[in-house]
Structures are given as C-alpha cells and as structure tokens.
Amino acid sequence: MxxxxxxxxxxxxxxxxxxxxxxxxxxxxxxxxxNFVNSPVITGxxxxxxxxxxxxxxxxxxxxxxxxxxxxxYPFGRKNVESIFELAVGLSLTYLAFRVLTQSLGxxxxxxxxxxNEIRKFVPLPEHETLLMGQEYFWWVLxxxxxxxxxxxxxxxxxxxxxxxxxxxSLVADGQETRSDGVIEFTAVAGILGxxxxxxxxxEYILGLGVTILLARTAFGLIVRGWRTLLQRSIGKEHxxxxxxIVQKTYGVVDMAELKTFKIGAMPVLIMKVTTRSSAETxxxxxxxxxxxxxxxxxxxxxxxWDYYIRFDKPIPHRYRISFAVISTDAGExxxxxxxxxxxxxxxxxxxxxxxxxxxxxxPPKLNDAFKLLKERRIKELRTFDEEQVTVAExxxxxxxxxxxxxxxxxxxxxxxxxxxx
Amino acid sequence: MPETNDFKVFVFFNDTFSGHAELKYxxxxxxxxxxxxxxxIPDSLETxxxxxxxxxxxxxxxxxxAQKRISEKVSSxxxxxxxxxxxxxxxxxxLLNSDKTIFVSNSxxxxxxxxxxxxxxxxxxxxxxxxxxxxxxxxxxxxGIFAATKALPLIKRLGLNVVFxxxxxxxxxxxxxxPEQHMIEDAKSVLKTIREKADELGIKHRSVIETADxxxxxxxxxxxxxxxxxxxxxxxxxxxxxxxxxxxxKRSSPIPIFMAGRGA
Numbered sequence: 001m002x003x004x005x006x007x008x009x010x011x012x013x014x015x016x017x018x019x020x021x022x023x024x025x026x027x028x029x030x031x032x033x034x035n036f037v038n039s040p041v042i043t044g045x046x047x048x049x050x051x052x053x054x055x056x057x058x059x060x061x062x063x064x065x066x067x068x069x070x071x072x073x074y075p076f077g078r079k080n081v082e083s084i085f086e087l088a089v090g091l092s093l094t095y096l097a098f099r100v101l102t103q104s105l106g107x108x109x110x111x112x113x114x115x116x117n118e119i120r121k122f123v124p125l126p127e128h129e130t131l132l133m134g135q136e137y138f139w140w141v142l143x144x145x146x147x148x149x150x151x152x153x154x155x156x157x158x159x160x161x162x163x164x165x166x167x168x169x170s171l172v173a174d175g176q177e178t179r180s181d182g183v184i185e186f187t188a189v190a191g192i193l194g195x196x197x198x199x200x201x202x203x204e205y206i207l208g209l210g211v212t213i214l215l216a217r218t219a220f221g222l223i224v225r226g227w228r229t230l231l232q233r234s235i236g237k238e239h240x241x242x243x244x245x246i247v248q249k250t251y252g253v254v255d256m257a258e259l260k261t262f263k264i265g266a267m268p269v270l271i272m273k274v275t276t277r278s279s280a281e282t283x284x285x286x287x288x289x290x291x292x293x294x295x296x297x298x299x300x301x302x303x304x305x306w307d308y309y310i311r312f313d314k315p316i317p318h319r320y321r322i323s324f325a326v327i328s329t330d331a332g333e334x335x336x337x338x339x340x341x342x343x344x345x346x347x348x349x350x351x352x353x354x355x356x357x358x359x360x361x362x363x364p365p366k367l368n369d370a371f372k373l374l375k376e377r378r379i380k381e382l383r384t385f386d387e388e389q390v391t392v393a394e395x396x397x398x399x400x401x402x403x404x405x406x407x408x409x410x411x412x413x414x415x416x417x418x419x420x421x422x
Numbered sequence: 423m424p425e426t427n428d429f430k431v432f433v434f435f436n437d438t439f440s441g442h443a444e445l446k447y448x449x450x451x452x453x454x455x456x457x458x459x460x461x462x463i464p465d466s467l468e469t470x471x472x473x474x475x476x477x478x479x480x481x482x483x484x485x486x487x488a489q490k491r492i493s494e495k496v497s498s499x500x501x502x503x504x505x506x507x508x509x510x511x512x513x514x515x516x517l518l519n520s521d522k523t524i525f526v527s528n529s530x531x532x533x534x535x536x537x538x539x540x541x542x543x544x545x546x547x548x549x550x551x552x553x554x555x556x557x558x559x560x561x562x563x564x565x566g567i568f569a570a571t572k573a574l575p576l577i578k579r580l581g582l583n584v585v586f587x588x589x590x591x592x593x594x595x596x597x598x599x600x601p602e603q604h605m606i607e608d609a610k611s612v613l614k615t616i617r618e619k620a621d622e623l624g625i626k627h628r629s630v631i632e633t634a635d636x637x638x639x640x641x642x643x644x645x646x647x648x649x650x651x652x653x654x655x656x657x658x659x660x661x662x663x664x665x666x667x668x669x670x671x672k673r674s675s676p677i678p679i680f681m682a683g684r685g686a
Contacts, residue, residue: 250551251645251646276676282673288647354440386487405491406495407466413436
C-alpha cells in the first residue's frame, strides 16, 4: 500500500471544505432571496442545498475511512467504502432524473389539455405549476440561480479533477452530483429567461428532458462502477490479456497458471500464480521484475496505484519411465543392439523429459521374463540400437513402445555411469 | 542472398532434453548470425569396438549408422525451415580456437575460459520471448572493455541494441542522488571507451547506472525487468573468488549468458 504524501492526504479535505463553504453561501442566499420574492421553489432549493452540506460531510468521512491503512481486520484497506458511496449517489441521481422527467413531461403535457387529461388517467404525473413571480423580481431570481449554477460547475470541476488525481471515487461521485445540480440550475435559468424574455416557458421543459438523459447517464455510470467494484469484477479481459503476455514473456516464467483481478476502490489488485522452474532465490528476482514490468503497463493505463500478490509454483511434472537395454562389461558399457544381447535394463525415471534417476536391472535369460520385468517396472518405452522386428512386435503386444537410439554411446544419451543423468 | 560472415557456432550433440534445448538455441543463434552450425560428437571409437563384438555390424558400419541417425535427429530437431547448414564432426575443441567462435552449452560455461560460450539455460532461442536489448555490465577494470570488445561485433551482426550497465557504491561524501555522480573516474573511463566502441560499429546503445545493494542481484533484476535477451560477461583477470559471471550462473540466471572467452 503506497504511503500518501501530505498533498494527497489533505487536498481532498480542502476541496470538500470549499464545497461546504459554497453550499453555505447558496443556502443563505437562496433562502433569503426565496423569502424576499416569496418563491417556495428557490427557498426549497436552499433547504436542498443544506442537505448537500450533510452529504459533503459524509464525503469527508468516507475519504477519512478510505485513507486508513490496511490491518488484520481489513487486509485490503477500506477503500471500497467509496464504492458504496458511489452506488448511493448513483441511486439518488436516478431518483432525481425520474423527478425531473415527470415534471418536464407534466409541463409539456400542459400545452395539450386533451392528451394531458387522458394520460393522467393512467400515469400519476405531478401537477404542473406555472411560475408565479412578478417581473420586478426577475433579476433577483435570475442572479441567484445563475450564480448558483456557475458555482456548482466550478466546484464540481475541481472535485472531479482532484478526485481522479488522488483516486477518491467518492469525491468524483460527489463532483458528478454537484455538476448535475449545476445543469439543473442552468435549465431553471433557461426556463426563467424563456418565461420572462420570450414568453416561452416550454424551453425549460424541453431542456428538462435533456437534463433527464444527462442525469440518467451519470447515475448509470456511477451505479455500474460501484456495483462492479463491490462485486469484485475483473479489471477487464483486455488488461488481463496484456498482463498475461507480459508475465509469459518474462524470462524464467514457464506459465501463468492463474490470474485474478479486481478493484478495491479505484485501485486494481492482481492475484497471480506463476509457474517457474527457477530456485526460490531467482523467483524473488523474477517477482521483482514482474512488479516493475506490470507497473509500467498499469501506470500507462491510468492505474498508477495498484497492488499485487504473486505465488510461485513449480510446473506439474510429467512423469514416466523408459528403459535402455545396455551391455555392461568390465571393458565398458554400450547400448545393446537388442534385448537378446543386453546384460541390463537401465530403467530411467523421466520428469519433464529429463532423466532424474536410473537404476540397472539384470536382463532375465528368457525373453518373456524380460517383458514381464519391463511391465512390472511400468516401462512406457524400450530403447535399443537395432531391435529385431519380431521383438518389437512382442513389446507392443505387452503395451511397451519401442524406439531405436541414434547412437550406441550411453554418454550421448545422458545415461553413462560417468556423466550420470542429463 | 544474405551476407555471410566468419562467426561459427558450435554445439555438442546430446540426445537428452537439455542437449536438444542447446541444439535448438545454437541453431537459432546461427540463423540470426547467418553462420554455419557445427555439431560436435565425442569420439566413440572405444564404445563402437565393444558394440561390434556383440552385434552383426563392423566398427565402420556402426559409426556410419550412428552418424546418419544423428544427422536425421538433428534435422528433425532444428527444423528444416531454418535453412542452416550443419555437419557432424568428431569432438575436437581445437576447432574452437578463434575469436569468432561461439559455443552453446549450459555445462561448459562454468569450466571453459578459452573461447566464448553462450549458456541458453531453458531458452529455445535468442528472441523467443520477444525483442530486447543485450546487456553489457561493466565495472572499473578491464573486464567490461574486454567483454564489449568481444561481444559488440556479434551484437552488430545480430542487429540488436546494447545497454551498458554499471552499479556503484554510494560515496558518503556526496549528497547527490543520481548514481552517475557516485561513479569513480576509472568506471567513467571504461564507459567512455565502450561507448566509443559501440559508436564505431554503429550500434545503438544506452547506459544505466545504479546503486544496487548487490551487484549480481541488481544486474539480474535489471535485466529481467528490462526484458534483456542476453547478458554479456567475462571472467575478471584479477578477481580470485566470486567472479560476477560465475555468481550469475550459480544464481541460475533465467536469461542466457554470453561468457566472453579469453583465449588459450
């Protein structure tokens, strides 16, 4: 887990403090202006902003929790709390999108009374209320809403930027909600302008439908991201294939037997099982190299912070037995032309195509007894220099394959008494 | 027609798993160098005589059959599409007495210092795991210059780039963080010389200076991380015990090693 710098630690809190200050200004101005112009809409929005202050405090709490280091109770830390918040914001934006949609549809239907009456028989749309404020309050209302919208956009931009830079999903999610508030406020401004300047309040409702789409898209993105993280979805097939390629191309690696990826908050976690024939000491070198090579890839793909767990394993060995027929005398030893000439069966244990052990057995005088011995020793293949066809056929009847050796010299086959195994 | 050159690649024939791996790597290197591949077979006259006493063949026939079978085996292992020549000749290490001789073997790299040896370990070819550079580590002595002198013509022929790598002890009197600042003058001089040699041959190169805790570990970890395809080493003349090249082999480097021979 990376150690946070002072900037990483405190900047998100400073941003949220500024956001709280912004909401405090909004609350004071909106409630004051709302009361002044007798607008329940503006006063109500002021109280809504008061609840945003509570949400901002919640974001700070979530960030504090997420920044706490891992311990034995939470071995991966508590970063997922940000995904829970992300999911919650997504759901609340879904509700908001639904509200804006029904209000906008209600406003539009008011222009078609017959259709309005028919639809309302089946769909419980909210009652449409026309703007009731007088001309003399136009600039107060417009100034309040436009100023609020501009503040929302500025604050949300900073929240999203800082949230992405320091990988705080809750900050990004809250920023996206603040931006949605700003879009709604701009739509309200458009509605006010449409009402008072062009006598076309319908503009607000048409824009409202557009806002619904924007809100729904933002909500969907937040819900999907939160859901995927909480359910530990993989970081994606494309990334996993690239990581697999990096691992397999690293020297010393035989294969990657397993790769599991998921995210804790915004941080990807990789769990790998790598097979290698290297020693424990070299495996540490390979591990260090893998960390460096994968980091280069992750950093280039918007994952500067990531965590990994690598377990090394030996490849499952392919084991079987073969036997060479040899002539072993005081003068030396040589591969036998055939079983009939052989003094010994040199029975070799093969592991991953390498001879790891061999042992000599005296060849019985009778051929059938020789076959019996080979079968008892579970020999898969017998090798001589030049076996007779009749014997080869008999071997195959006994379930033993035959292969001739390329040379008569045991040294070149890795089974000489001098050279030992290959 | 591809350009030919006087590099010669040698390998022992062994009908074993590691023998096959060495043969394949040797064939691959020969292909990259556009050089002939020579396969050495130990003299097996004594065993042929013993064999003849117990078979229908005479000694000459046995040797001919063995040579034919080995040729067939080699052909099947190195794949005909490689388009490289090979010949089966008696085991004679005097054939290797040349500056441009490269012997491929996992075993003799530990004992041989007369000619240059590449130990492929478990690799099937030079670029089998993808393209990469070749590493020439250097210190403050003549070893780095010697290794570079031996290896750079080969690297030029292979058409690969070079990384000159060096690790230095930190100078406690200096507060600078950059490892380059801690290099001693002798090492800087070696770097200058080997860079010039690479420039003369038109080989692209870069230099990396580190302050690794352990030379062999630092070297291997850097090579693995940077996906370098070959590490060029030589045995220092003055070092008695613990030569880095030998320690790298002992550490079971997964990356093939080129040990520059110093001549008979």
